Amino acid sequence: MTLPILTRRSLVAGAALGSLAGAGLVRAETAATVRAAIAGFSVLNTLDPAKASLLSESYVIWAVFNALLRFNARMEIEGDLAATYTVVDSTTLEFSLRPDARFHDGAPVTADDVKFSLERILDSATASPNRGKLVAIEAIAIRNPLTVRITTRAPFAPLLSALTNTRTGTQIVSRAALRDLGPEAFARAPVGSGAYRVRAWRSNERVELEAAPHRLGPPPRSPRVDVLLIPEESSGLTALLGQAVDLTSTAPFADVRALEARTSLQVFKQPGLNTRYVALNTRQAPFDDVHVRRALSMAFDRNTLVKAVLFGEGTVTPGLLPPALLAHQGPLPDLVTYDPTRARAELAKARYRPEAVAATVLVWGSSWWRRFGEIVVAQINQTLGTRLSVQAGDTNAVFAQLRSGAYQAAVWGWLGLVDYDEYLGDILGAEGARNFQGYANLAFEALLAEGRTTLDPSRRAAIYARADRLMLEDMPVWPAFCSNVHHVATRRLAGFTQLPYSNFGDQFSHLELRS
Template identity: 40%
Template structure:
């Protein structure tokens, strides 16, 4: 499954309770006639449901069901209309969107072009502090032409714009101007008013969120269930047990160690595909020993990625040599990259060229949960076995881990990006010298130039793809990250549930609108 060229050029119409186990869910009545019950597992911390402020994946998983965007991805990863019924690109720096008429927010007010303009004004406001403000910097104006027409202008041709306007991890979900001004930003993040299929009715932090169906939702027949409960379950296996007992309809992530067990469950359907993610060990190239390219290359070539995949996620991943996953086929490079291949002899030769020896001490900051823990442990073990180095792991909670990573306070962080849908997100954001995810300030003028050119190529498949591939090859030579794997997206759903479409980007909140418990 790949993102096609028409994805961008197709302007045609268009929760930490339950760690203790099964009991809270086994006690539930069979959910057939009641609300749809879904579990969001693993990382479940939610700080805000304001799209403009959201930063963590669990926040977006919920936001996707509360809000809409101008466009969205369908199940085949093509861009189709969401709030926009059509759009055009009259010149390389201008985009016009025609909004659907009759769209209602949860408070009954009409969604118009004023709400769209307000949404992007908030993102652009430095005082508001949106995490994606820099990402949307190429967008220099958003204008309401009439109540149903919006015109956007960029400072130069900006090919990723449509992807960045989609209902994924973009923060471009359209907010209700009237509600934001009445509540204020902080309250809006706790009691959001959107136009999506689900209206929030209760939020119990670290336990669950409850929703009612949006009666005036503009897509006929959706949502198919009258209500929704999203359980926030830190322990993935507890969610699987609850699903098997009939207390849940859907689990968004099946633990890699549980997949064979789930496949044997007569009442449960299992779905799996390579996801839109990158798993890697991020290196602080500003601090010893990773300020030395030869040391970085030695570490990268010391990893047997096929064995790594088997040891960490039971084979449920694709070994990777870059960030761009195979689901984005037009920008994915299949040619081997020498410094991202397992080669013990070459790794030792690179270490010999380094100004640091094998006796240098390296602290790897790991995440303590599930396969993330194994990821750090196996990474350290492989490097030490191959190079004779003294790498060791220190584990910390996800919030501290991410804060220290963003501050570049440490040496190495095994981690990953998920729910990204455009090569610009993987490469420009992470490796351009001005990229907002470029935490260690990697800088290569040639890479910068290629990524800037790729951003301006509206013919993304034929012209943009080769530029991204060329840039990523150079990045792989510099090794600012050790590329490891592209993990599978695994979901489990009761077989009696209908309407589930599995997509590489795991739409969760948006996916639930078409599902019914039967």
């Protein structure tokens, strides 16, 4: 059984390379070691799948762990640790594990490890950001050492994608290793079953991976992968051009066309399964007024954002769902169309006057995320006479403010996978791990519930399209755009396949450097 295939500033060089070398990004003498840069991130907090919340963490976790399922190059779901899986009935899935699956310490992967890993995510004491993906599960039963059966309370269509080796947190961990090491040590040097194990981790700098002696699948083509953390996207590109790295996880949008013209590089590009938006704290002034939220949404031009922020590398989104996942028909809804006249009329309905609409919009980093926030703030202030301002911080600081609710607005985004609920449910659902907006709407929740229990693909699409349009009436976020995903590599690197969810670590075992 498979899911359907998806339908769909100038270059910085030279000067910064010296500082990169000082940080350890020097040209490697061992050609077999692939150097893969996570650009735009400066931190990893954990490599425990159940605890991970940053994309940078998932990039490494995908290489160290396996899940029950995975996506192949055609974005179809297939077995990973599971040799086969069977839909027993509308609420029951059964998984038969590969008998040759081993953890890095040589212990077999068993049904008990699967049950332990999934129940650990469901345990509220774990505080997993991915708990909401599994709350529909009623029971996990071990039928024999290599067979596990998962039962849900009602039909739950998103479950299969929630069990894939992607940004789900459902990677399978060793019960014994976690018990023996303890949670903190395990998070630094986890025991998985993936192609690589952690050789060393230098905080805020790099994670060194080496081929695991016991693992699922054939030996990786490269015995080592050094995963480097580079805070700025432009610096990641500088490192690539200076031959300090072989692959970067992204590239500045302004440089994509120029990069595509360089014969020494490969640019992997695809419409992304991401959604970029401004999160609004509906529990705090001035965004506790729906008329303010609606008015300001019509006071900035999303097409300008695509041109000025993405340099054309993306598209305006009419809601939260990315076009590659659900193609919306017809013109953009009025509430996300730039219309100064209607924006002023809507703001006149609010209990706050324009000059009283003062708020701080958080942005992180100094790259396109900051430009995104600056353009939105400038346009809204110019159009309506409001007093918005931008405040920049690092990723962790901004994320902490969102989670605590101690913010007014923030430029943010999400990269889900192939299920509608990973967007609307996670970002705006009552139990959504990323509902930092405090959004609550019973009609919206009813649509989510209906979508989760509807197995017919066309009916599900229609339900979530209605939910996407319904939330626009409340406007807890300002949907903005979907950006293309890019990876850039040297011509010497072979084996990388670009997928629309910005894959990275799941490709490491296929990579090799040609002489």
